[in-house]
Amino acid sequence: MIIMEEKKDFRDLEQEVIDRGKCALCGGCIATCKLLDYRYLVMDYDKERPVMGEGLQCPPDCGYCYYQCPRVEKPELRRELEEMYEVVASDDEIRAVAQDGGAVTALLAYALADGIVEGCVTVVRDEHWRTRVQVAMDRSSLLKAAGSKYTPSAALTGIADAIIDHGLWSVALVGTPCQMAGYEKMLAVGRDTHNAHNFASIIRLRIGLFCMGSYSYERLVNEYLAAVHGININEVTGMQISNNVLHVYSDAGELLSADIAEIEPYKRDGCRVCEDFTALFSDISVGNSGTPEGKSTVIVRTYTGKDVFEGAIERGYIEAKRIDPSGAELVHRLMKQKKEAGIAEKERRKAGK
Ligand code: SF4
Numbered sequence: 001m002i003i004m005e006e007k008k009d010f011r012d013l014e015q016e017v018i019d020r021g022k023c024a025l026c027g028g029c030i031a032t033c034k035l036l037d038y039r040y041l042v043m044d045y046d047k048e049r050p051v052m053g054e055g056l057q058c059p060p061d062c063g064y065c066y067y068q069c070p071r072v073e074k075p076e077l078r079r080e081l082e083e084m085y086e087v088v089a090s091d092d093e094i095r096a097v098a099q100d101g102g103a104v105t106a107l108l109a110y111a112l113a114d115g116i117v118e119g120c121v122t123v124v125r126d127e128h129w130r131t132r133v134q135v136a137m138d139r140s141s142l143l144k145a146a147g148s149k150y151t152p153s154a155a156l157t158g159i160a161d162a163i164i165d166h167g168l169w170s171v172a173l174v175g176t177p178c179q180m181a182g183y184e185k186m187l188a189v190g191r192d193t194h195n196a197h198n199f200a201s202i203i204r205l206r207i208g209l210f211c212m213g214s215y216s217y218e219r220l221v222n223e224y225l226a227a228v229h230g231i232n233i234n235e236v237t238g239m240q241i242s243n244n245v246l247h248v249y250s251d252a253g254e255l256l257s258a259d260i261a262e263i264e265p266y267k268r269d270g271c272r273v274c275e276d277f278t279a280l281f282s283d284i285s286v287g288n289s290g291t292p293e294g295k296s297t298v299i300v301r302t303y304t305g306k307d308v309f310e311g312a313i314e315r316g317y318i319e320a321k322r323i324d325p326s327g328a329e330l331v332h333r334l335m336k337q338k339k340e341a342g343i344a345e346k347e348r349r350k351a352g353k
């Protein structure tokens with residue numbers, strides 16, 4: 001007698017991933033549910049977890065949110081390239097609003113202007129530094145998304161918004177390494193199990209951001225910045241982590257410069273098991289480690305990414321040169337450190353320590 005394994009669903013995702021402090025808040029489960037036209041899930045940013053509406057019952061043949069979660073099972077990595085560059089945006093306006101050379105904004109501006117994409121899934125913040133996922137379809141919306149944010153934003157929800165709410169079929173996705181992995185997993189599961197939406201065709205460019213961690217909004221803003229340092233978040237105009245130092249700026253100048261170890265307690269649990277620093281599942285990865293201040297470190301990872309990168313150079317959107325070998329070495333060292341830390345944390349949890 002063949003015993004069919006019962007399909008898992010969102011309740012299992014809660015028990016196995018979310019309640020166990022493994023959720024990366026990528027938003028993939030919410031996007032998948034919306035793309036399947038159930039729309040049962042939303043991101044509760046106060047609780048920092050995906051939640052299901054009261055009284056809803058998942059159909060027995062669904063379960064896609066569970067199987068596409070990158071924290072249930074990692075996607076398979078296919079390596080194409082690893083070319084590292086030091087990059088700066090050519091445009092003064094982009095450099096003025098962006099951090100670290102403005103490569104992300106400049107690449108997106110090129111992709112929009114050249115018709116490679118119709119929209120870009122990016123993250124904006126309000127005056128309280130609360131984040132919101134947006135689908136930017138023009139330059140001014142792109143400029144609003146420039147600059148780092150260190151609190152969670154479920155960027156993958158923007159994929160469903162781009163398709164369903166905006167009717168787009170060519171989109172760029174910007175996100176953290178976990179979000180790039182989440183999208184890769186959406187592709188893999190969608191391809192093999194359902195064709196409600198052809199995820200593969202909508203994202204034409206994946207730009208991954210270097211990431212050492214994301215921090216709980218309430219704890220970072222209220223417990224740390226406000227209570228420990230007396231900083232009113234509404235006055236903050238910029239935050240940046242570079243060389244293990246958190247810098248917080250206002251219009252008047254630097255408000256805080258603190259060792260990153262100070263904010264370690266506020267890091268989200270789901271980030272502690274994360275092994276990917278440079279977004280291995282992206283077409284192009286961008287960060288600030290390994291290049292001088294005011295420049296972006298760019299890693300071209302796929303031939304799709306290479307086409308866009310070279311097009312942006314040809315059309316005068318970015319200036320690029322090969323990264324200094326010491327910069328590449330630093331990036332590789334940080335990649336190794338993060339991978340080892342994530343594995344060690346998983347082992348620690350497995351051992352119940
Ligand atoms: S990691 Fe992503 S897909 Fe998995 S539960 Fe969290 S938000 Fe959903």
Ligand code: SF4
Pocket residue numbers: 008009010032033036038039040041052057058059062063064065066
């Ligand atoms: S099992 Fe299906 S319907 Fe239920 S939350 Fe997941 S994707 Fe939505």
Ligand code: SF4
Pocket residue numbers: 024176177178179211212213214270271272274275276
């Ligand atoms: S540390 Fe990992 S899980 Fe956390 S935001 Fe960054 S990429 Fe995502």
